Amino acid sequence: MSDSDKLATKIVSTGRDKKYTKGVINPPVYRASTVVFDTMDAMRHAIKHKTDGELFYGRRGTPTHFAFQQAISELEGGAGTSLYPSGAAAISGALLSFLAKGDHLLMVDNVYEPTRDLCDKLLADYGVETTYYNPLIGADIAELIQPNTKVIFLESPGSITMEIQDVPGICAVAKQHDIITMLDNTWASPINCRPFEMGVDISIQAATKYIVGHSDVMIGTATANEQHWPTLRERSYLMGQTTSPDDVYMANRGLRTLGVRLAQHEKNALTVANWLDQRAEVDHLRHPAFETCPGHEFFKRDFSGGNGLFSFVLKQGNLAAVTAFVENMQHFKMGFSWGGYESLILGYFGIDKIRSATGWDNSKPLIRLHIGLENVDDLIADLENAFERYNAVLAKQPTQAK
DSSP: OOHHHHHHHHHHHTTOOHHHHTTSSSOOOOOOSOOOOSSHHHHHHHHHTTTTTOOOOGGGOOHHHHHHHHHHHHHHTOSEEEEESSHHHHHHHHHHHHOOTTOEEEEETTOOHHHHHIIIIIIHHTTOEEEEEOTTOGGGGGGGOOTTEEEEEEESSOTTTOOOOOHHHHHHHHHHTTOEEEEEOTTTTTTSBOTTTTTOSEEEEOTTTTTTOSSOOOOEEEEEOTTTHHHHHHHHHHTTOOOOHHHHHHHHHHHTTHHHHHHHHHHHHHHHHHHHHTOTTEEEEEOTTSTTSTTHHHHHHHBSOOOSEEEEEESSOOHHHHHHHHTTOSSOEEOSOOOSSSOEEEEEOOGGGGOSSSOOOTTSOEEEEEOOSSOHHHHHHHHHHHHHHHHHHHHHOOSOOO
């Protein structure tokens, strides 16, 4: 049996222990704030084992939560998983669980923009200093480590510009200096790379995206290794982080089709990307599976598959031309997030404004696509019409907008 076949079975079976399912297929929705006890002994037992998946209080979780936490922990390869009401909450919850006044954080420069805002606005007020680093720095990150460096945060591929990091190389340096590593692993999902095998201490998912898969629930996860799980678990609990059992149920249900959905997203995206690669208007692709994507060699080494999210850079353009491209699409919708069944499109100018350690050539606009589960010929036809609108505007307004 191949590894992919074994993984398919694991996706279906994990987190479905009979103590959670009670004999049905899916773990039911347990809605609870108060948990009641018949005896003092039962209450004392619950208090003693409140971190072991025993019913204690609603914020600690119910069997609905416990089943999903078990599934994510097993798929990610960690010791335990905390749940949060969004991916952003998972990132902030993980960082705040390990950073304190006077600590230094190394943050990848192409990180999800709300994470950058968290560093610059909230963590700075809390006395945490952040240094941004080039996503392609690899083991040279050692040169940026300070005596008070506590955490190195990675995101691979990076947000919007899709650089893939040398995660094992950075983690090896971190281990030498007793520094905690955190990875936003949302692009890979829990199944397309093995963060803990690469040395990561905490792996974070915006489960809102591919795990849920239907653009109708917000939820985040942070999975820790054995060393850091007790701290992450308790401090997230102290910060009041909790999730709705109904949302967790939806995430658990979405998880069961994650493998087949990702495979189709990947297939569709590769077809569209190969078509775009032949377009005269396209400067280069920022798809991890293509050599033109920075860090492509690490994708080949560390990932077992891709998905539907990638970007491409145009050779020229202005705001009017890019606006014409992304507006009036038939199948691609304009909106934030990704990971659902639908195709999405966004046009970017001014990426240099959300970079401080690396530069960006603003003369070349970037388009980010999420390729959904529609017929791929329909998506290509939609993009072909977009190029017609774009070229028509450029013919009249060739000057690059600043």
